Amino acid sequence: MSEKEPVLEQCDYMHLHENVIEQVQEEMPEEEILYDLAELFKVFGDSTRIKILYVLFQSEMCVCDIAQLLNMSQSAISHQLRVLKQAQLVKYRREGKTVFYSLADAHVNTILNQGLEHIEE
Amino acid sequence: MSEKEPVLEQCDYMHLHENVIEQVQEEMPEEEILYDLAELFKVFGDSTRIKILYVLFQSEMCVCDIAQLLNMSQSAISHQLRVLKQAQLVKYRREGKTVFYSLADAHVNTILNQGLEHIEE
DNA sequence: CATTCATATGAATAATTGTTCATATATTTA
């Protein structure tokens, strides 16, 4: 019953210098942060949500107005607003039967603009 | 056989002023741009790819080194590098058997940092 | 030119996700 080394599937040697490896491990944000970061960008990774963010950049708006502007169902928009809300990208206030949504902070626009700059190269 | 209006599932009236509606339609980037933008952020929306971008921020690196640093299979990393390459977020150069990857431009870091700032609120 | 090493890639699978449909909740008004 000879024990076999698990196949580590590594290259023969690393090209990186020791100090770069250390540097990477130091500078790398924590696992949880990286996960949250990916979660945040995932929210931007849907064109419906991008559109919602763009229209909200123009003005505070209720769910129904957004749905009409984007020509989508109330339900679809509501579901997506929930995602945006959870990511704290939008905030809302209630006024009677109507709920008005607006952008949560300035980062939203910066992120969108950086993205635009990138794809416009 | 009375014809029924299709249920448009709209609100009774829009809250928005005409000029806001116009404004939205003017300012809104084209459908294709919005789609590309979502595609770009989708690429950031995965923690493996986020990690790859972070390590590449420290230094140019070959596929195998990245795999070892992140403790993932060569194949998984290679697949993800392809996604990053297609989004023009990384570039590469070949040196013999080895392929070295590096960040394509400065936007990558700006976008990541804006994301970080947002989640650290 | 056969072998080895580094990387790429196609197929398969499991997991995630966006929309729809039906319905629930909340608020106002008759």
Added chain:
DNA sequence: TAAATATATGAACAATTATTCATATGAATG
């Protein structure tokens, strides 16, 4: 309190996607 309106939400389904596994490609080397 019943009806109407605006919004939210759960379930279902189709579509997308990240990883694994097996294998292919490409480059150096004996």
